[in-house]
Amino acid sequence: MNLFRHFTQEVSTICANLEALKGQDISRLTVEAPRDTSHGDITTNAAMVLCKGANMKPRDLAEIIKTEIEKLDGVRSAEIAGPGFINCRLDNGFWHRQLAEILKLGTDYGTSDIGAGHKVNVEYVSANPTGPMHVGHGRGAVFGDVLASLLEKAGFDVCREYYINDAGAQVDVLARSLYLRYLQALGDEIGEIPEGLYPGDYLVPVGQALAKRDGEKWKGMAEDKWLLPIRDFAISAMMDLIREDLGALGVKHDVFTSEHKLVSDGKVDEAINFLKENNLIYQGVLEPPKGQKPDDWEMREQTLFKATEFGDDVDRPVQKSDGSWTYFASDMACHMDKYNRGFADMIDVWGADHGGYVKRMQAAVKALSNNKGSLDVKLCQMVNLMDAGEPVKMSKRAGTFVTLRDVIDEVGKDVVRFIMLTRKNDAGLDFDFSKVREQSKDNPVFYVQYAHARSYSVLRMAAEELGEDAVRDDKVLGGDLSLLVDESEIALIRLMAAWPRLVESAAEAHEPHRMAFYMYDLAAEFHQLWNKGKDDASLRFIIKDDVPLTMARLALVRALGSVIASGFGVFGVTPKEEMR
């Protein structure tokens, strides 16, 4: 249960039934956590948003509402503050019930039904199949994967999609690059890889595999004979490579959609015909871009999509001069296909360098769905690889290029995943190797992992001190939670109880990073409580001569572990039970 939603409903009911507020729109009414905890546990703006319609002073109206709120179950006291806030304190019993719910649900705590089973398609990674993934791809991959998990936790029916850009010029370049490696594998001296082809070593074993499979079959043949079969071989090998990288990162997809297949299946024609029927395709000439005019600009008649009718700045070409479809055209087909598969809500995760592409794709989605579909595009900014505050120098030519796989091998997938989510997607991210290896508070992954491990260490210690039997599940879970009365204990429960709401707001905003900050705060709250036991021995979790209190505190510790594990579950990070 999201406690804020619960109280919003309760207070809304109160207001709807008040004589003075008959017939008023109460949708602006909210119940939130006050920023300053000294103002109480929850606060409502009810009096302020409703006073105008009631023709009353906010504080007078607040007085009436307050009287009713005080009668609510779980509310200990209420007071009017500032311009008309009604601040409430909840009683300890309420918090104990929250704790009991966490213990009951375990890592399912935070699961929500706000998605109501609505279908959402999340497309992410979609790296060109021309080589191994780099760190920037990794950020988009983790972001998309975790956003998908987050939406699932919030009750959406999510499809994780990978769009393979296996059509167009870059895969021909890949085929030519592989052909050279193939010749090399057959013993030819190929020298330097020519400019314009992919020089990476990763094609060497692929060339060998091709030579092994086909022998000298393609040697000496004209390009038009070998281009297609070798291209297929190359793409398939590159997708294996990418799938391996994704596997190492723990990133999953439900559907891999091939651009090439969309074209050959006629899906692009289908999309374009649909637009033609709606009079959204025409032959026309575009104005040259103002300011920086490309050197090779020439006046040209093109097949254009009327993107301007759906909010884009200019109409967009869908066909190249050789008659083949532009990338945009097949991408439109891809999104139309998603819509036809039942996904009115789509989310695409792209690199920030594709920012200029957002409007046209959103325009296309509107056009292809008769304005029923929606597309949210999440742009992920650059990742800067650093070491001890200095940028890591990278050069493909010099062979000092750091791939995603290198980073995963160096620090592990859990660290990569978590760090990728410690920034908003549209903010740049520094990935510092030295910081990430550090075992200190400066390293958020470590700090949160340590809180989880510490919860286990307390339970282990309790088993040692009190005996395995004393800390069996049923005894810990069946403890008398009402013994938890210290303010710092209640504070921890209060923060844990905010988790369901956080999941919902992060899901609605499509912002998984909020979970990272929450988990860090939660870890800090727990470490603080642990340390209070140093100053005041009566606050330690394990009190040998007070077993009932110890049981209640072990339950608290266990719940803390569950909430962190719940967050890690969405993040795809394995919670550690010990740090050694």
Place this chain on the structure above:
RNA sequence: GCGCCCGUAGCUCAGUAGGAUAGAGCACCAGAUUCCUAAUCUGGGGGUCAGAGGUUCGAAUCCUCUCGGGCGCACCA
């Protein structure tokens, strides 16, 4: 020239569908350990929320303009 994103403490960044005295970490200063793991914790100083208008009970948040930074701008994907 146009579009998108961004501008919050010395640094790196949060800021929960507009809420009360704007937060955290790092760094800096001062402290805490016979201890449930010191890989931690407590306290302190530090701000024109880039600037100017506007909307309203109330703005870091919404709108307009200005300044400053990043990205992108026809037959690449």
